[in-house]
Amino acid sequence: MRPALLALFLVPVVAAGSGDSACAACHAQETAHFRPTPMAQALLLVENCEILKAHPDMQFQEGPYHTQIKREGDRSIITVTSGVESFSVPILYALGQGKAGQTYVFQHDGAIYESRASFYNETGGLDLTIGDQGTTPHTIVEAAGRRTGPAEAANCFGCHSHGAVAGGILHLESVVPGVGCQSCHVQAEKHAAAVRAGNVATAKMAHLADLAAEETLELCGQCHRTWAQIAQTGMHGPNTVRFQPYRLTNSKCYDVEDQRIRCTTCHDPHGQINTNLASYDAKCTACHSTALHTEVCSVAKDNCVTCHMPKIDLPGAHHKFTDHQIRIVKAGEPYPN
Amino acid sequence: MLVCGRALAGLAGLILSISDVGWCQGADSPEGILRHALQLHQAGDIAGAIAEYRAYLNQVPDNLMARSNLGAALARAGNYEDAIVEYHKALEQQPGNLPIRMNLALAYYKAGKISPAAGELEGVVAERPGERQPVLLLADCYLRLGEDRKAIDLLDPLQQQTPDDKAIDYMLGTALIRDGQSARGELLVDRILRDGDSAEAHLLMGESRLSAKDFADALEEFGKALAINPQLPSLNGYYGTALADTGDITGAEAAFRKELASDPNDYVANFQLGKLLEGDANYAESRRCFERALTVRPHDRAARYQLALLDLEAGQAEQARVALESLVRENPQDVDAHISLATAYYRLKRKPDGNKQRALVLELNAAKQAAAPAGMSK
Numbered sequence: 001m002r003p004a005l006l007a008l009f010l011v012p013v014v015a016a017g018s019g020d021s022a023c024a025a026c027h028a029q030e031t032a033h034f035r036p037t038p039m040a041q042a043l044l045l046v047e048n049c050e051i052l053k054a055h056p057d058m059q060f061q062e063g064p065y066h067t068q069i070k071r072e073g074d075r076s077i078i079t080v081t082s083g084v085e086s087f088s089v090p091i092l093y094a095l096g097q098g099k100a101g102q103t104y105v106f107q108h109d110g111a112i113y114e115s116r117a118s119f120y121n122e123t124g125g126l127d128l129t130i131g132d133q134g135t136t137p138h139t140i141v142e143a144a145g146r147r148t149g150p151a152e153a154a155n156c157f158g159c160h161s162h163g164a165v166a167g168g169i170l171h172l173e174s175v176v177p178g179v180g181c182q183s184c185h186v187q188a189e190k191h192a193a194a195v196r197a198g199n200v201a202t203a204k205m206a207h208l209a210d211l212a213a214e215e216t217l218e219l220c221g222q223c224h225r226t227w228a229q230i231a232q233t234g235m236h237g238p239n240t241v242r243f244q245p246y247r248l249t250n251s252k253c254y255d256v257e258d259q260r261i262r263c264t265t266c267h268d269p270h271g272q273i274n275t276n277l278a279s280y281d282a283k284c285t286a287c288h289s290t291a292l293h294t295e296v297c298s299v300a301k302d303n304c305v306t307c308h309m310p311k312i313d314l315p316g317a318h319h320k321f322t323d324h325q326i327r328i329v330k331a332g333e334p335y336p337n
Numbered sequence: 338m339l340v341c342g343r344a345l346a347g348l349a350g351l352i353l354s355i356s357d358v359g360w361c362q363g364a365d366s367p368e369g370i371l372r373h374a375l376q377l378h379q380a381g382d383i384a385g386a387i388a389e390y391r392a393y394l395n396q397v398p399d400n401l402m403a404r405s406n407l408g409a410a411l412a413r414a415g416n417y418e419d420a421i422v423e424y425h426k427a428l429e430q431q432p433g434n435l436p437i438r439m440n441l442a443l444a445y446y447k448a449g450k451i452s453p454a455a456g457e458l459e460g461v462v463a464e465r466p467g468e469r470q471p472v473l474l475l476a477d478c479y480l481r482l483g484e485d486r487k488a489i490d491l492l493d494p495l496q497q498q499t500p501d502d503k504a505i506d507y508m509l510g511t512a513l514i515r516d517g518q519s520a521r522g523e524l525l526v527d528r529i530l531r532d533g534d535s536a537e538a539h540l541l542m543g544e545s546r547l548s549a550k551d552f553a554d555a556l557e558e559f560g561k562a563l564a565i566n567p568q569l570p571s572l573n574g575y576y577g578t579a580l581a582d583t584g585d586i587t588g589a590e591a592a593f594r595k596e597l598a599s600d601p602n603d604y605v606a607n608f609q610l611g612k613l614l615e616g617d618a619n620y621a622e623s624r625r626c627f628e629r630a631l632t633v634r635p636h637d638r639a640a641r642y643q644l645a646l647l648d649l650e651a652g653q654a655e656q657a658r659v660a661l662e663s664l665v666r667e668n669p670q671d672v673d674a675h676i677s678l679a680t681a682y683y684r685l686k687r688k689p690d691g692n693k694q695r696a697l698v699l700e701l702n703a704a705k706q707a708a709a710p711a712g713m714s715k
Binding site for chain 2: 150167168169214227228231234249255337
């Protein structure tokens with residue numbers, strides 16, 4: 001059954017939906033728990049965006065181009081000036097809740113643009129968007145943002161929102177901000193309809209908690225990037241630290257079949273990230289213990305992740321990312337893979 | 338590339354004519370049946386001719402020419418598979434018969450079996466290297482098979498002998514551009530354009546731009562070609578590719594379907610439409626497109642890889658494994674195939690084999706990075 005189940009996960013289509021209210025009718029606790037999470041707020045409406053409200057006038061200088069993001073009522077406007085010309089456009093959406101950073105999207109000439117300047121929490125202001133490092137804008141519009149192709153735009157909205165992509169095409173009119181129930185539970189709509197109709201037989205859904213490590217990583221990797229996606233690009237070095245499923249897969253202790261080393265072992269998919277590092281120790285000792293006669297740490301008994309999952313400073317990101325390639329870190333050794 | 342396919346259509350015809358058949362026998366005699374078959378064939382009653390040829394061959398199975406005529410009638414009725422069978426039977430009797438071999442090649446070609454068509458044509462061209470039409474059809478087969486170098490080797494001497502032959506300029510230009518020899522290819526395009534604006538020249542320019550990943554310019558060239566001759570073979574396949582690359586998915590799909598309506602065996606249109614449909618989760622139709630692309634180019638790695646991905650998607654991990662193992666055996670540097678093979682192994686619960694593939698991918702990627710010039714690494 002599993003391969004068929006996986007095929008369902010891997011369909012990169014998010015059906016047009018009306019958000020999670022249908023799910024909340026029966027699963028109130030899960031949906032309430034999920035709503036404040038960074039995933040549920042992966043895309044924000046400009047009028048509700050706390051960062052844009054709290055920073056009503058942000059500025060960024062890049063060569064001859066001066067970028068300003070200014071609050072005007074419920075809107076925020078990006079204006080780029082070069083001394084000779086100027087370009088202004090309202091922000092359409094904010095991507096990311098802003099724990100590390102927040103990037104903005106706008107529409108121009110029928111295309112979706114990703115802002116060239118992003119907000120970084122560590123600095124409390126704007127800096128170059130991480131993917132734009134090493135590039136130079138040639139026009140004032142390029143200084144404001146990078147034009148995305150239809151497939152890329154669909155990918156962005158496919159992960160940061162739900163209900164927006166059908167048949168690989170972005171439908172802005174049906175965007176529901178943030179990751180929703182059906183982003184992972186792709187049969188949710190069918191399930192809800194069957195429940196409403198009282199049809200128990202067709203209401204059955206895949207039980208995601210039963211997935212093995214590899215299956216879970218493929219599911220989460222749809223947005224956080226799978227090992228295969230990163231390996232296909234040949235990307236290596238600290239940039240890969242943002243792609244947790246890829247990093248975790250490269251860990252020596254990773255086992256495709258073992259449920260003790262999957263994303264949901266440590267992360268509650270419906271909840272907030274647990275910042276108490278000691279709370280993760282039990283996950284490590286589920287495998288590494290004297291009782292199980294397996295390899296145990298000779299240096300410390302607790303806070304395993306502080307050494308074995310080091311924080312990596314990604315240049316330009318103004319944020320330290322936890323490296324999910326679990327390993328024995330040796331002083332001076334280069335970043336692996 | 339029906340440029341030469343059309344020109345050669347006349348070759349696929351009757352080998353035996355009425356004047357070859359004696360008139361003294363009665364209507365029910367074998368000769369009478371054959372004469373009737375020929376009359377029907379020449380009058381355009383193909384179904385009747387086929388029945389009569391079959392009746393005659395039941396009595397006289399060794400008549401080579403009647404069997405060949407049966408093949409021609411079957412081909413004319415669009416029944417290429419049966420025509421191929423009859424031509425083969427005829428060739429068993431007389432392997433060196435070039436007209437029958439040519440007809441067999443055409444039947445293969447029309448059936449979309451380009452690889453065996455090329456095989457037969459190679460035999461014909463080896464025997465009669467000076468005949469233009471078999472050479473052009475063979476070159477067309479090579480282009481359809483993606484064997485651009487072979488097309489260049491075949492056409493280069495011919496182009497030097499007949500420098501004003503536009504069909505040769507066009508086909509050689511196509512082969513050169515696809516082979517990455519854009520500068521030489523574009524010289525031939527210029528030569529074609531000297532006689533006035535032509536859809537063929539714009540198609541070639543578009544292909545050249547497409548291979549340079551200059552999608553907007555490619556689209557413009559294909560648009561110009563379409564304005565001149567919207568029926569030009571292969572044009573809609575390339576136009577659709579440029580549309581897809583510039584984001585017009587709906588337009589691309591329509592263009593691919595238009596190409597396939599006029600030529601169901603167009604490799605580009607089949608392959609690209611397959612990819613679009615795969616992205617749309619329309620796996621059944623996507624598979625049909627890739628299978629058709631593979632019929633045209635039986636060894637094509639790209640189509641085989643896409644089919645393996647569809648197998649994985651459909652839960653056919655064992656089938657995918659077989660295909661992917663074959664791909665990595667043929668090209669051990671194929672990172673994508675190794676990656677997907679790892680997935681196939683994991684789904685088949687062959688963890689150590691999957692782990693081996695992943696380790697190989699990391700090694701290949703590291704080697705690639707080490708070989709990349711400084712500053713090129715991602």
